[in-house]
Amino acid sequence: MLQPSTTGQIINPDLPVVSIALDIEREQGAPHTHPRAQLLYSIQGVMRVVTSLGTWLVPSTQAVWIPSMIEHQVIANEAIALRTIYVDPAWTDGLPNDCCAIAVSELLRALILRAVKIGNSYPPEGPERRLMGVILDELRQMKRAPLHLPMPKHARVRKVIDALIAHPEDSRTIEAWSAVVGSSPRTLSRLFLKQTGMSFGAWRRRLRLMEAIDRLGKGESVTQVAFELGYQSTSAFSAMFRSELGVSPKCYSLQESAA
Template sequence: MSRNRQSVPNRSTDPLDYQRVPRAVAAMPKDFASGFEVLPHVHERAQLIYATAGTMRVSTDDGMWMVPPQRALWMPAGVRHSIIMLSDLTMRTLYLREDAAAFMPEVCRVLPVSALLRELIVRATELPLDYDEKGPAGHVVALIIAELRGLQSLPLQLPMPSDPKLRALCQALLAAPGDSRTLGEWAATLNASARTLARHFQSETGLSFGAWRQQARVLEAMGRLGSGAPVTQVALDLGYDSVSAFSAMFRRAAGTSPSAYRHRP
């Protein structure tokens, strides 16, 4: 249904125009080209960051989340974040008033998006910003809030360290997820011992270096597969010698095969 809809003509694509709308939910449609980066910023309202097509990487000071079309990211009000578009992206963002978001998590969380919620989000972008709360539009918004209330968050966060050297290492791995250098090799580039680096990594992220890198690769794979990339290409890009090794890792982490994940609705 929603694939053939058009957004409300002349609707603003400036997030500032959605922060103080006198309604529980304000929905902004905005499209981005692959590679576009939204620099670090904050909003007065909490957001449900969602795209009907394309994959994005959302980062805060504390973590990183890969958001393919089957997922959305809950972003509480006032949290500083940036977004990188990993493909052409059709973003449909909901901004929730404080009282409407009172039941939602106080921290960022990845949420599943059902077919129904997808249609409701798209429909919300077609409503007037001052929609009639007692009419059909009000029922659409009420149903969106009811759907959000029942969602269970998904454990798809990648914690980011605050130490500048470790953060630089992590950002290098995110930029080149197929880099297979050992912790010892990374330690040499940072003028630190592998033991010290391992201890600091565990302390700052709660994960070992190997576990963090695997989680980074899982999230990267989810993003690429969610955008339709071939399984073999994803496996090679992430540094795996064989598709079978990559598939085994992905199945353990995601609970399904890469091909099944790629074709999920």
């Protein structure tokens, strides 16, 4: 189990923002807390963030805001590249006091990468300190991501979702999955609804939608994404996308590029 960084333990108002770059293979971080609030962000790969208040599946177009002293852990089922920042308690006014997923703008992404290059020993006056102030301004304007993917704890349901996270294109029915996990279709369906608040089909659609947003953000074509996620046609994929977000995948990509 990967041990947490000590960066979040630094208390120094003269360093309003500190950062860390960490490349992780398939690992599970130990649950931990720290006095600094954290924007947990991966520039590559999808991570699972487990907190005492909820669980998020986070693509590289999103990040998770974690207030001070909220227990959390990171689970990587694939290689991820963390570029995360921590905010000193003296500078958290105006920032969320609950865990939430946020959409990462191109500006915020660039600021995070710049903060990582600057490091954590910048002077209290100068351009480096001013850039940290810009980061705080940007964080205060961050928009909550519209999507949240509930992550259940029940062993049978987790077996299904872990397989789907690894292969979101898998189109097996609830009947097929129930045979895999040793349950009846009715029981597995009931567990999905109880554990996630969503039906099996709705949960898988949400997973595919979040995967699609991540891949479209990386420049993949609508057609490529549709077939890689198990859809038989781009029209079926576009219909799903529009029903969830109210816009077509092409329009969504254009909006994100212009943001």
